[in-house]
Amino acid sequence: xxxxxxxxxxxxxxxxxxxxxxxxxxxxxxxxxxxxxxxxxxxxxxxxxxxxxxxxxxxxxxxxxxxxxxxxxxxxxxxxxxxxxxxxxxxxxxxxxxxxxxxxxxxxxxxxxxxxxxxxxxxxxxxxxxxxxxxxxxxxxxxxxxxxxxxxxxxxxxxxxxxxxxxxxxxxxxxxxxxxxxxxxxxxxxxxxxxxxxxxxxxxxxxxxxxxxxxxxxxxxxxxxxxxxxxxxxxxxxxxxxxxxxxxxxxxxxxxxxxxxxxxxxxxxxxxxxxxxxxxxxxxxxxxxxxxxxxxxxxxxxxxxxxxxxxxxxxxxxxxxxxxxxxxx
Numbered sequence: 001x002x003x004x005x006x007x008x009x010x011x012x013x014x015x016x017x018x019x020x021x022x023x024x025x026x027x028x029x030x031x032x033x034x035x036x037x038x039x040x041x042x043x044x045x046x047x048x049x050x051x052x053x054x055x056x057x058x059x060x061x062x063x064x065x066x067x068x069x070x071x072x073x074x075x076x077x078x079x080x081x082x083x084x085x086x087x088x089x090x091x092x093x094x095x096x097x098x099x100x101x102x103x104x105x106x107x108x109x110x111x112x113x114x115x116x117x118x119x120x121x122x123x124x125x126x127x128x129x130x131x132x133x134x135x136x137x138x139x140x141x142x143x144x145x146x147x148x149x150x151x152x153x154x155x156x157x158x159x160x161x162x163x164x165x166x167x168x169x170x171x172x173x174x175x176x177x178x179x180x181x182x183x184x185x186x187x188x189x190x191x192x193x194x195x196x197x198x199x200x201x202x203x204x205x206x207x208x209x210x211x212x213x214x215x216x217x218x219x220x221x222x223x224x225x226x227x228x229x230x231x232x233x234x235x236x237x238x239x240x241x242x243x244x245x246x247x248x249x250x251x252x253x254x255x256x257x258x259x260x261x262x263x264x265x266x267x268x269x270x271x272x273x274x275x276x277x278x279x280x281x282x283x284x285x286x287x288x289x290x291x292x293x294x295x296x297x298x299x300x301x302x303x304x305x306x307x308x309x310x311x312x313x314x315x316x317x318x319x320x321x322x323x324x325x326x327x328x329x
């Protein structure tokens with residue numbers, strides 16, 4: 001029976017970065033049952049197979065610490081955020097973690113493209129915020145510039161991780177810290193795992209629906225500016241990517257899709273996947289109207305509502321929202 005590999009990180013108070021780093025390593029088959037040693041003793045570092053967030057060394061093989069005075073490694077040239085132990089582990093093992101969790105084979109060209117996409121996407125949307133938090137990097141470079149330096153919508157657990165540390169007045173010992181660390185690692189690790197599996201198993205599949213709808217857009221309307229989905233999917237980010245791939249940036253103005261309760265929605269395409277402003281809002285005269293008042297105003301039977309901000313609306317049938325979209329053009 002082969003010897004179990006051993007993971008080591010520092011003892012005492014813990015943070016989100018090494019909690020996530022340990023969890024990510026345990027997603028790999030060779031570390032799945034790896035015992036964890038939490039120690040600041042160099043002898044324990046040497047006895048371990050991989051050491052994260054302690055030792056003052058980074059070699060990309062065994063040691064993954066970022067506390068050295070001259071350390072300034074980033075994920076790649078596109079990013080300026082200095083890595084923490086989480087970012088270091090993800091930088092070196094992220095592709096393998098993705099292929100393991102999502103069951104992708106990097107030797108297959110189609111799978112490799114998916115891994116390439118997810119590798120950058122997961123870092124940008126999740127891991128970078130962990131790196132920034134641990135390195136004390138503010139989201140906004142200065143008070144006058146409201147452009148965020150990184151995304152943090154999928155990372156809101158740093159405070160929860162910190163609060164899992166034993167209280168300063170509890171006379172906690174190493175065993176108490178170790179027990180709480182395992183809870184912290186599972187908390188942030190489960191959030192990472194859930195996001196990765198969603199992105200790999202659900203989000204990526206939605207792109208094909210967008211590709212198909214984009215290809216048939218002129219069948220919907222001669223302008224080619226309306227997309228129709230026969231089921232709801234996460235479409236926004238995929239739409240921007242598909243438009244870019246076809247040199248058609250900014251062309252789609254409205255997206256139609258079924259909603260719960262046997263109704264249909266018309267959505268004005270936003271300026272970006274995270275923007276609240278739209279390329280072409282629904283007409284001012286319709287905004288804030290509902291039901292019969294809206295149907296009377298538009299001449300389209302079965303209307304349900306148009307939001308006061310003009311970015312979304314609804315009607316009882318596909319035919320009705322399509323007619324609204326044509327009129328809104």
